Amino acid sequence: MPGPHPVAVKLDPDVHARMRKLAETQHRSTHYLMREAIAQYVEREEKRETFRQEALVAWSAYQENGLHLKQGEADDWLAQLETGQDVEPPECHN
Secondary structure, three states: OOOOOOOOOOOOHHHHHHOOOHHHHOOHHHHHHHHHHHHHHHHHHHHHHHHHHHHHHHHHHHHHOOOEEEEEHHHHHHHHHHOOOOOOOOOOOO
C-alpha cells in the first residue's frame, strides 16, 4: 500500500486562524488536526451512506412483501433491549 498522498486544502482565513489556535492549545500541529478531521468526516459519511443503503433495501423489501411492525411493538422491543434483555424482535405482519 502506498504512503500518504499529499494534497492542498484552501481554508478561509478565519477557519485557518481558528485551527492554528486550536492546534496550539492542544499541542498538536494543524496538519494533525486536518488529517484527524478528514478521517472522522470520511468515517461518519461512510456510516451515513451505509445506513441510507440499508434503509433503501428495507423500503424495497417492505414494498414487495408489506411486512412491518407497529410503532408500539417496535418501541416495546427496543425498551426491552435497552434494559439489557436479550429478546428476539417481534413477529412482523402485513
